[in-house]
Amino acid sequence: MKFGKCFLTxxxxxxxFAAAALAADPKAGRYDSVYAQEPLTSKNxxxxxxxxxxxxxxxxxxxxxxxxxxxxxxxxxKKAKWIYExxxxxxxxxxxxxMDTEPFPAFGATFDMVSLARRKDDHPDLILKTAVRYGPxxxxxxxxELGKQRILDTGFxxxxxxxxxxxxxxxxxxxxxxxxxxxxxxxxxxxTSLGIVGxxxxxxxxxxxxxxxxxxxxxxxxxxxxxxxxRNIFAGQDIPGLYGDDLLGYSLGLxxxxxxxxxxxxxxxxxxxxxxxxEGVNGSPARYFTYxxxxxxxxxxxxxxxxxxxxxxxxxxxxxxxxxxxxxxxTKLGGSGTFPRLSQTERAFVFNRFYGKSAVLFxxxxxxxxxxxxxxxxxxxxxxxxxxxxxxxxxxxxxxLRESYGIGFYxxxxxxxxxxxxxxxxxxxxxxxxxxxxxx
Amino acid sequence: MGKRMKKTIFFGMLGGAFAAFLxxxxxxxxxxxxxxxxxxxxxxxxxxxxQNVYSEGVNQIDLGRWWRRLSGKKLASANVNVFxxxxxxxxxxxxxxxxxxxxQDLEKGYSExxxxxxxxxxxxxxxxxxxxxxxxxxxxxxxxxxxxxxxSVGNLELATGAEIVASRFYYAIGYNVPQYTILxxxxxxxxxxxxxxxxxxxxxxxxxxxxxxxxxxxxxxxxADGFYRASASKIxxxxxxxxxxxxxxxxxxxxxxxxxxxxxxxxxxxxxxxWLNNDDVREGNTVDMLVAENGPTFLKHYLIDFDKSxxxxxxxxxxxxxxxxxxxxxxxxxxxxLAFGFREKPWQKKWRAADETASVSPAxxxxxxxxxxxxxxxxxxxxxTSRLVTAADGFWAAKxxxxxxxxxxxxxxxxxxxxxxKDSDYIAKTLMERRxxxxxxxxxxxxxxxxxxxxxxxxxxxxxxxxxxxxxxTGTSYRAExxxxxxxxxxxxxxxxxxxxITIPAEWIAGGKDAEIRIRVIRASSKEPKPFVTVRLNxxxxxxxxxxx
Numbered sequence: 001m002k003f004g005k006c007f008l009t010x011x012x013x014x015x016x017f018a019a020a021a022l023a024a025d026p027k028a029g030r031y032d033s034v035y036a037q038e039p040l041t042s043k044n045x046x047x048x049x050x051x052x053x054x055x056x057x058x059x060x061x062x063x064x065x066x067x068x069x070x071x072x073x074x075x076x077x078k079k080a081k082w083i084y085e086x087x088x089x090x091x092x093x094x095x096x097x098x099m100d101t102e103p104f105p106a107f108g109a110t111f112d113m114v115s116l117a118r119r120k121d122d123h124p125d126l127i128l129k130t131a132v133r134y135g136p137x138x139x140x141x142x143x144x145e146l147g148k149q150r151i152l153d154t155g156f157x158x159x160x161x162x163x164x165x166x167x168x169x170x171x172x173x174x175x176x177x178x179x180x181x182x183x184x185x186x187x188x189x190x191x192t193s194l195g196i197v198g199x200x201x202x203x204x205x206x207x208x209x210x211x212x213x214x215x216x217x218x219x220x221x222x223x224x225x226x227x228x229x230x231r232n233i234f235a236g237q238d239i240p241g242l243y244g245d246d247l248l249g250y251s252l253g254l255x256x257x258x259x260x261x262x263x264x265x266x267x268x269x270x271x272x273x274x275x276x277x278x279e280g281v282n283g284s285p286a287r288y289f290t291y292x293x294x295x296x297x298x299x300x301x302x303x304x305x306x307x308x309x310x311x312x313x314x315x316x317x318x319x320x321x322x323x324x325x326x327x328x329x330x331t332k333l334g335g336s337g338t339f340p341r342l343s344q345t346e347r348a349f350v351f352n353r354f355y356g357k358s359a360v361l362f363x364x365x366x367x368x369x370x371x372x373x374x375x376x377x378x379x380x381x382x383x384x385x386x387x388x389x390x391x392x393x394x395x396x397x398x399x400x401l402r403e404s405y406g407i408g409f410y411x412x413x414x415x416x417x418x419x420x421x422x423x424x425x426x427x428x429x430x431x432x433x434x435x436x437x438x439x440x
Numbered sequence: 441m442g443k444r445m446k447k448t449i450f451f452g453m454l455g456g457a458f459a460a461f462l463x464x465x466x467x468x469x470x471x472x473x474x475x476x477x478x479x480x481x482x483x484x485x486x487x488x489x490x491q492n493v494y495s496e497g498v499n500q501i502d503l504g505r506w507w508r509r510l511s512g513k514k515l516a517s518a519n520v521n522v523f524x525x526x527x528x529x530x531x532x533x534x535x536x537x538x539x540x541x542x543x544q545d546l547e548k549g550y551s552e553x554x555x556x557x558x559x560x561x562x563x564x565x566x567x568x569x570x571x572x573x574x575x576x577x578x579x580x581x582x583x584x585x586x587x588x589x590x591x592s593v594g595n596l597e598l599a600t601g602a603e604i605v606a607s608r609f610y611y612a613i614g615y616n617v618p619q620y621t622i623l624x625x626x627x628x629x630x631x632x633x634x635x636x637x638x639x640x641x642x643x644x645x646x647x648x649x650x651x652x653x654x655x656x657x658x659x660x661x662x663x664a665d666g667f668y669r670a671s672a673s674k675i676x677x678x679x680x681x682x683x684x685x686x687x688x689x690x691x692x693x694x695x696x697x698x699x700x701x702x703x704x705x706x707x708x709x710x711x712x713x714x715w716l717n718n719d720d721v722r723e724g725n726t727v728d729m730l731v732a733e734n735g736p737t738f739l740k741h742y743l744i745d746f747d748k749s750x751x752x753x754x755x756x757x758x759x760x761x762x763x764x765x766x767x768x769x770x771x772x773x774x775x776x777x778l779a780f781g782f783r784e785k786p787w788q789k790k791w792r793a794a795d796e797t798a799s800v801s802p803a804x805x806x807x808x809x810x811x812x813x814x815x816x817x818x819x820x821x822x823x824x825t826s827r828l829v830t831a832a833d834g835f836w837a838a839k840x841x842x843x844x845x846x847x848x849x850x851x852x853x854x855x856x857x858x859x860x861x862k863d864s865d866y867i868a869k870t871l872m873e874r875r876x877x878x879x880x881x882x883x884x885x886x887x888x889x890x891x892x893x894x895x896x897x898x899x900x901x902x903x904x905x906x907x908x909x910x911x912x913x914t915g916t917s918y919r920a921e922x923x924x925x926x927x928x929x930x931x932x933x934x935x936x937x938x939x940x941x942i943t944i945p946a947e948w949i950a951g952g953k954d955a956e957i958r959i960r961v962i963r964a965s966s967k968e969p970k971p972f973v974t975v976r977l978n979x980x981x982x983x984x985x986x987x988x989x
Binding site for chain 1: 481482483484485486488489490494497498501502503504505518519520521522523525526527528529534538639641642643644687688689697698699701702759761765767768769772773776777780781782788984986
């Protein structure tokens, strides 16, 4: 009897189990959860050693992930974009410019007073702008412009300009092509400018502009990085303009620009011709003509993804009537050639490396797209810069040509420059650049 | 019945119930742990950083990965059963692959309701923007909540059609997806709930009112008869626990014992997404829901958001490089750097051939099979799971694709409700061609033999490559090798047949032992040794099947 009860218990138990099993999967067979090795277990994703060496990167990943999630969760990216767009719409355009000598970028804003006063619709051609820019340890600039963009619905335009600029640390290595990098010093340049601009815009391509500007220039001597005073380092040399000047400048410039983008062109060209006469006043001996040509052409090599760029730049400052050309207004070569620096592109050399009354510069660059995703692009560039300055006007010698060559990676969004990482090599070593602009 | 007998029956039933509980526990979860588990949060930026920056870097210091690369050893999927199939789970349910769905089922897809109840105006409870496109969370007369996504101006039917069609295919393949339906709605059929908020393109929330809603609608295209067209996804029931990782399992989920990297159905997403041209398969487009279906609570794993499938990039036709390169593709970029700009990538050739026009028609977008290569198809982020797809995984996926007959594809595409029959015909035709390309690729890469049966001393099987017209039966033969289990893989015997049935010598399975038989296909058209499939066999039949990885 006892055995019978036990047997019945077992039968009912088995029946219950079988019913449960059938209920779980009525179609036994090919798709059953029957595995070669039961039960299923998870294998380690990595071996212990690989896990250990990846651990420091995990510590980096965590805050990045949290930051990314918070950015999207609180729509911080959208908010930032909206704030930027609204600020431009209301007349405040922020600026950010990377600098080659300082880790922090230069920043600032242009204030369009007409838009700020919400009168843009009533006065679409009125120019009333103020701009402030500051690059820590490099420069401070404040500028204002008042004028009209189109006079009587013609291409004529005119404006009055005022600008104050302080450049804290402009390097100087002497004048001419054969100066030494070791003879390095710096000066402080403070310029106050007042002038008027007038011109005619024939079309979006052609523009003729004339300028009459008064500049008050103060030069302060300042040692940098423990190096000596400009007057001691270059003692006995005639360096005009060392104590500043009051200058009147008259210029006429003609520009033709057919590029498809000013930031990152893939076709077209530009040509700029400038003729300028500068005369010192209030006892300044400065008196010289400036002739400048700057032209670049962007060739597509059977594809918009392969661009060959040639650029030629030439400038000469010719003293007249025993006048002088102040050293700070001479043509300068060196560096990336982008704002806030004022020297022309010769990338293997430090900015302002060569000063001269005249300069010629050739830039060749082959840019080709290596990555594209939607509107983002990365291009690789091989570049070659060849240029020289001369102590006197048009006194160039082939042996004084200095060359730079290198490679760059440019990231753009819809033909707007986002990042330029370049490395250039030349006689004076190798230089790296991280910028958000291209020189041409 | 005596008291003792009742006691016996009671304890017997109790035992049975306990056994049933144990059985259910094997497939369900320790619900207590799961309820406490946190919500995994992700977003596109996180996915992009994790995959394109972090993983791409850290993978380079994974010694096991390097060893696999150098030795050519593949990492087999860990969740396949003895018949080399993926059993049903909270991730995947064998549907079309197990039994061909009817045209009605394919067209209907996953369905809880027939769509929002339009007997009363839909009530917008929340609105958000993607670009200028508004999207609404709405409640219908039945109290169900739906998420409405619309087409963009100039591309009516593009995103909504793609989402609906892709959801039908993913569901038929076996994945869990929410219910998606096409909704045609007029401006007066939608009103704003009290206290509703809107997150517009500014990123700031603001109160939503009827006037603002009407302004939002101005940015949406209308059909010729004045309707707005939306894809309405029914909000999933259960507790949202966030995304599921494509790499690791949730440790607290006892019903999910395998790391997701080693799940065949997760790996095969790369194959299916190649078919459906869905480059937006990423962790952010998955969701785990804590649900109770017929018993204890468990985590159900869903795929969501399919509006970047077929030729759609949500608000516009697909960009030409999509499907060919990762968002940031270090390998392709490096090759391009070395080629000095003179390497034309496949997508660039295709783009040039298409006269740089990204649209077959506004409703289709940029979708064609020109320069489509299943081996090179890439979703936008470089998930390791996509790179680990083995020949066996690909073969499994290809079998499921083969189960979609032309009529099945047409039925699922019909769900997109394209107004121009030419558009639905084009999409269906492109999917059919792409299915064939993918199937041909994987059947060549893996042993194409399937459905093994043993009886009357013969091992019979199907040659899917021949059946699918990829290879000719003429000149094809099959070689069975008897592998010694104790002699380190030594071939102990060999039999050949030109038929899809091989007579197995009696001594191979003599003594009740299992025989391990490796079967290779020999084609007259190819001298290359084909991959094999290993069948374990005894007198009672086929015990296991395993395609070589």
